[in-house]
Amino acid sequence: MGKMLKVTRKRKRKERGVRWIVRGTGFLVLFFTALIAVFAIHNTNLWNRLQYQICYQMLKQYAPLLASGSAVQSLYIEEDDTTMYDMQSESQLSYEQILAKKDPQETQAADASEENKDISVDQTGSGNTQTGENGNPSVETASASASAGENLVSLEKLNDFDYLIQHYYTVDKSTTINSSQLVVQNLLNKNCTIQKTTEDVPQILIYHTHGSEGYADSVEGDPNTSVIAVGNRLTQILQDTYGYHVLHDTGIYDTDRDHAYNVAAPAIQKILQDHPSIEVVIDLHRDGVADTTRLATNINGVDMAQVMFFNGLSKTTATGDIDYLRNPYIEDNLAMSLKMQLAATELYPGFTRKIYLKSYRYNMHLCPKSLLIEVGAQTNTLQEAVNAMDPLAQVLDKVLSGK
Structure with missing residues (x-):
């Protein structure tokens, strides 16, 4: 003892x-x-x-x-x-x-909640506060009956920073942008065109950082019913209808969603190194919104999901520029999304939501002509998302061809 x-x-x-x-x-x-x-x-x-x-x-x-x-x-x-x-x-x-353990790289732009409605925008020469457009707790169906037509916006209006922000952008509260950074004339002067070629080399890369994202009627784990299927449709139209050479990367990078951008970046960089002919990179997503929100529109009698162009500014409201997330192509990225937005407004009013600006960079530093596109949300059907690829492809061709 x-x-x-x-x-x-x-x-x-x-x-x-x-x-x-x-x-x-x-x-x-x-x-x-x-x-x-x-x-x-x-x-x-x-x-x-x-x-x-x-x-x-x-x-x-x-x-x-x-x-x-x-x-x-x-x-x-x-x-x-x-x-x-x-x-x-x-x-x-x-x-x-x-x-x-929240993932700061996630977009979830439309479901930004009520607290994000009052967005403080750093405006040179203006003391106004802009209000972003976000999801509402009540049932919200964004609908518009549209057909191809002339809906041009004057350059004078676009040069008005207040008008530009109010009508074309949603600025997340995590970041700021001012009139010296968003100069419309500079963005419109950027060359966003590419030359079609008869060579069998890819010009456009489509991939999915969040390839597991699905729609209301998707089957979990089935890429044929996820956002990857939407990428397949966009690839087909761009190749068969418009004559572009497209490489569709169907890799799954979000098995650990918190690190999807980390996992995707080296893979996409390797693709770009192996295929130097690629000039345009499109990261195709599906947004996440409140279950009462539906991002739907009707074009020429066809129901489809709305799309949204997205930019990361590598800049936070609290600390300014993020030096360790440098992106030398921010202005090029902004030019691509603005030209896409203007072309969509001209051809199919109501098809796009406002361009969403957030603080990080989302791998858009890998190529000057980069687009991050949200196609509908989890409340849309897969068919609605697939249907949206026809007008999206036409808008993309308009920008890339310079028509």
């Missing part, structure tokens, strides 16, 4: 020692973090990272289950030369987002 008591006391002393080591390590981390913060107070990005580390260490100390695993830690990995595609970092991560 005495021997057993001695062993028990020894074990308890050992356990107490381990606990003190763990606690001591935690306090040392907090101490040195605070010490570094004194020298980093003028560096906003570093200060935000330190805030996260303090929060994470507190979680480890008092709620180890919440802080376990690599998922939480991976939210704050920055890009550098060795981690080229770790793009899941937030410039300022809220405590709630840490706990929810």
